[in-house]
Amino acid sequence: MTRVLILFAHPALHRSRINAALIEAVQGMEGVTFRDLYEEYPNLNIDFETEQELLLEHDIIVWQHPFYWYSAPAILKEWLDVVLEYGFAYGEGGTRLAGKKVMSALTTGGPAEAYQRGGYNHYTLKELLAPFDQTARLCGMEYLEPFVIQNVRQLTNEEVQKWAALYRQRVLELRNL
Template identity: 55%
Template sequence: MTKVLIQFAHPRLSKSNVQKTLEQYARKVKGVTFNDLYEHYPDLFIDVKREQQLLAKHDIVVFQHPFYWYSSPPVLKQWQDLVLEYNWAYGPKGYALQGKKVFNAVSCGGGRDAYSETGYNRFPLGQYLLPFDQTAHLCRMEYLPPFVVHETYTIEDYALKTFGEQYAELLDALVNDRISAGALSGVEYLNELFPH
């Protein structure tokens, strides 16, 4: 069984129906550890050893967060700055994360068409996630396509439930090794593996 660690970052979770829903579905999946970074570190003082131990015990890391200003909430950047230490996560002796997989699970206010060369945001979402991709590469990890929920401000309850089910199905498939490398070929979003 593959162990999945969700590194969750949302500073105002009470205001987010989307992220609350994804959290509820994720917590039901056996083999998934849900680590709420703002709950543990509201002051941004990260317990580096605790976080490194969590990473060492898991095979797949998910950065679950709202897509704030084309990036993540500040606690996740602080986490990266402190936890991914030289000669632990990267560098000539930094092999602690080698071979692990990682991806982002994000919620965006804009629609999918807004994230294109002709859209409001001018670039595909994947281009905004390149710093995460490069960080994974530096740490000798495999970066997977993101799981994405668009149009969070106008999403209907039935669609939100569908995204929650997709997310749980994805996590369960990862835990039980049901996603082959070939299945990821040409996939822009991991959602595409579980159409509803």
């Protein structure tokens, strides 16, 4: 069975609505490791060796986070900086992650129509996610179609629950890839 590692980055989980529902939906799934990066590293002092070991033990990585300033909360950037080392993830001899897959799972406050030319956010989400896509590519990993939920503040409680079920479904699908 494919092993999935969900790396979750939310600096204020106690205030979260949508991500809190999403993570609840993927707890305790066989073959799925859930890791809350802010809980593990409240001071952002990431243990890169532990993180690299975890990467090696899994086939598919999920970067789950709310969209913050057209990117991810800071700990995910720190994770990329310290874990994806030269000689491990890229560069000479850096082939340890080659063949794995990565998926972003993200939530945005802005609605889908804001993410286009002439829209409030000018760029498409796909364009804004290029650094994640290219990071995966450089490491020889396939960047899968992101799981995206937009306009999250407007969601009803029923819609939140529907999205949570859809997320669980997507993670199940990843596990069967």
